[in-house]
Amino acid sequence: MTAADTAAVQIAVTGATGRMGQTVLETAAPRADVEVAVAVSRSSVEQVADVPVDDAGSLGGLLDAEPVDVLVDFTGPSSALEYASAAASAGVGVVTGTTGFDDAERTHLREMATQTPVLWATNFSRGVAALRRAVTAAVAAVPGYDVELTETHHNGKRDAPSGTATTLLEDIEAARPDLEERVHGRAGNAPREPGEIGVHARRAGDVTGEHEVLLAGNDEALSLAHSAGDRAVFAAGALDAAAWLAGREPGWYAFDDVLDGGAP
Known part of the structure; x- marks a missing residue:
């Protein structure tokens, strides 16, 4: 007991x-x-x-x-x-x-x-726990699709990418071993290369926490996202x-x- x-x-x-x-x-x-x-x-x-x-x-x-x-x-x-x-x-x-x-x-x-x-x-967050499971299943279901992760937090957030984003990245990499390189932001002449995951961290205002995983390929795009209101x-x-x-x-x-x- x-x-x-x-x-x-x-x-x-x-x-x-x-x-x-x-x-x-x-x-x-x-x-x-x-x-x-x-x-x-x-x-x-x-x-x-x-x-x-x-x-x-x-x-x-x-x-x-x-x-x-x-x-x-x-x-x-x-x-x-x-x-x-x-x-x-x-x-x-x-x-x-x-x-x-x-x-x-x-x-x-x-x-x-x-x-x-x-x-x-x-x-x-129970919603983020559900998001993690959904992302793992979705990434495995569409092999070869490009993957981009974007997270947004308040302007006082210290670590970037966020801990939640890092956990999502680890989930994605476990489901897609071919994705071996995290590219943080893009600037200049920077087309996507095979094996990349795009990672984007935004810091603004008092945003509690938002995370989105974008999967794109085969003339379609799938977005899985979570937003915390408080x-x-x-x-x-x-x-x-x-x-x-x-x-x-x-x-x-x-x-x-x-x-x-x-x-x-």
Whole structure:
């Protein structure tokens, strides 16, 4: 029996004053299956969404003192690893949607899964999960078609292409091994060459997140796209993941495990 079977899952939220941290706190407030026990930030703020916010440097002590089941993180690569390490040391599960990890950082995060359950996803939208499956099926069904991926995010987005776009690219490459080169944008004399995937990252305004995969060939074009209207969709998915992860054995988990596994 998992923690979620008997009571609300107790969560810790990092980056509480950031865009996603605030949204996680706001989204958690009306839910019965999760409860915020700890919120931390590197900024000096007393509370967010009526939740007291402590200094991020005290996270380790708070996790030892409070009955926290799962840490929910949307920060940056270095801080996410620091927070995940504190959680692993305290035997607290980790759900993180942080993107931009390099190979060494991702390996480090995976190593923590030997101590505690870790669930990492580049996107916690159920619609994006459906898009990934649809793209994989479509790409496999039209071999030889050209593939272009375009993503759009708000002007403060740091990593480009986005983590979701990178995941989609990995899905496409797995379904089409002949596509071996990612071409980021085009300029000058740049006709398409065999084996290319075109990748285009746009940053503008306050766009939450848009992803489109274009497949074209044989006198036809197919477009598969997803648009997120509010960050709350990602927060809701992360909280679903936290409720599902509580009480699980140490290991490396994915959002697909939540979607395919049903209730905790």
